Each structure stands twice: as structure tokens, then as C-alpha cells.
Amino acid sequence: MTTYKLLVLPGDGIGPEVMAEVEKIAAFLTYEGLVKFEIEKGLVGGSAYDVYGAAISEDDMARAQEADAVLLAAVGGPKWDQVPYENRPEAGLLRLRKDMQLFANLRPAICYPALADASSLKREVVDGLDILIVRELTGGVYFGEPKQIIDLGNGQKRAIDTQVYDTYEIERIGRIAFELARKRRNKVTSSEKRNVMKSGVLWHEVISALHTREFPDVELEHQLADALGMQLVRRPKQFDVIVTDNLFGDMLSDVAAMLTGSLGMLPSASLGERNATTGARKALYEPVHGSAPDIAGKGIANPIAMISSLVMALRYSFNLEDLADRIDRSIAAVLEKGLRTGDIAGGAQNTISTAQMGDAILEEL
Ligand code: ATP
């Protein structure tokens, strides 16, 4: 059996609490012989700064590059508000993304039937929702040059951001979206604003050509980003995989997140290029939520987003679809039984702790 190297970075705040539940599950899977993990642990964020004076050490950076997958919980907190900018906790995460060249951000929005009433939308609109937003993460207007504020004199200034996309950047993110769709419901919706942006024109052209050339079996549709935003709230279940640029993806994935009810439920993955010889991708898995300093140390955080991040690793880094499905079903079953941490309780009285939620999922498994 292949041994997978996991680098575990619990980070700050509720990070170590939710990661402890993932470690329990990983240990169980190994014990049962379902998968073999070699787990190393490292520091990132404020906890790394306290020890090394940097948000991530060179040693842990090197281990991240070596790992088959990196699992990160969350970084940051008021304790490090005064830390110099280049050493702030978030710098650790940004360094990981940059050095590992993670250009594809996968943000699933899943609404478990048991939680459909927690959504901001009507039950029938979101019940059973399962969409995946694939956001380009290293290009576009957040990074394009020139990027500056020019003083024009006479009290006037000019701010410039530049959206830049090259063919290869659109192609590689598109390829990921089509590959993922083949494992799901075989549909990709590509989104840009080609009616007003040249980058949108190129995006549309490159995705269409890639589709014809390599993925004619996958259904492809194009929707302008503003229309897509509307449809996402109106009738979200029409979508399977949505592929879009850095800016639109940032906004649309937050909209999609709110369809599902709680931050404590949502995982994410960031993927890099395939290794030419092994075929494996560099990958980082983390919950969408942050370090939640307000509830840190209380043992009440919801570990499901973190556990679902491990599930994404099983699915996307190790191709263990059946095992991933099994853990997903266990999570759904625990929710069906009515077990809830505080964030998803919707006012109900009997809530359970982080560890109890982890144990319940383990027991179900
Ligand atoms: P960041 O800047 O890192 O995104 P943030 O303060 O914007 O952090 P989060 O830390 O993600 O946002 O959390 C916002 C609030 O949501 C928290 O204060 C907490 O109350 C709640 N929350 C987030 N994650 C969880 C979780 N796993 N379980 C329970 N509640 C959570």
C-alpha cells in the first residue's frame, strides 16, 4: 500500500482543536489499514512566530514542498496584532501558496439535507446542494502590473489595477475544472465578463477551445459573472463545477458559502501543477473559516470543515474516492441524528463539543 506523506499544520486559535479531530480520524484509517499516512507536524502562523520569529520556518516550508498533501487549520488572532507586517500570521499561509505555486482554489458548497433550514435561502432551493467553484488563485487583477496609486497633483489621485491572463493560465485552471467535472455530474459553467473585458474574451476563447480539443464529453456552458451571481442565489442546484478568475471566484465562492449556512462546515483545496514524472500535484487543504479567536480554547468549534478538508485530500490528492464518500456519508449520518455543535444548532439547546463531534463521526465510520 502506498504511504502518503501528510504535513499537518494546526496553526492558531481553534486550529489545534479542530485538527485534533482530523488526527483521530487519520489514525483510525491507518489502524484499519484503509490508507497509510506518514504524518509530520509543523508550525504556521502566530504559533510559528512565537517559536521561530517567522510565520513559517524554512524547515517547515521544505517539508511542505516534500509532502503529498499539506493540511492546514487556521492562522491568526489578536495576540499577534502588533507583529511586524512581514511576520504576521497570514504571511505563513501566503508563503505556502506562493512557494508551492497553488494556482487552483477549489471551494465546494455543499448543503447537507439535515442543515437545509440553516441556509439564508428557502429549504427547497438549497437542500442537497453540491457545487464546486474552481477559482484561479495566482493571476488576474490581484497581481497584474501596473498596480499603483499615482498622485496627479491638484488633490487628484489615480488608482490602477491591471487584469492580466495568459493562455496557459486559463488552460491549466480550465483543465482542472473539466477533470473534476468528469468525476462529478459532468458539467462545467465558465464565467467571465467578455462583454466588457478583454481578459473575458480570451478566457471564453481558451476554455471553449480546450473543451473542443480535450473534453468534448463534458457539458460546457458560459455565463457572464453578474448573471451567474444572480443564478447562484436564485437556482444554485443548476450548477456542478463553476470555473472562473481570481476576482469573480473570490466573490462567487463567498456567496456560495452563505448558501450552505455555516462557516464551520466548509473545506477548501488549493492545487498546483502536476509533477511531470509522478503525476501528483502539490496541494494544500484547509477549512474556509479562520482561527475564530472568540471561541478558541473552549472546545466548542465545529470540526467538520477541517474533517471535510481531509476528505478533499483523499479525493483529490490520493484518488481514494470510496473512502472519501464513506467519511462524507458518516458526516451526513451524524447530522441526520441531530448532533450539532453550537454554530449549526440554530438555537437548539443540546449542543456537543468539538471532540464529541469528532468521536460521533468516527463511531459512524
Ligand atoms: P479570518 O480573518 O481568519 O477569516 P474571521 O474572524 O474573519 O477570521 P473566522 O475566524 O472564520 O473569521 O470566524 C468568524 C466567526 O465564525 C468566528 O468568530 C466564530 O464565531 C465562527 N466560526 C468560524 N469557524 C467556526 C467553527 N469551525 N466552529 C464554530 N464557529 C466558527
Ligand code: MG
Ligand atoms: Mg474572514
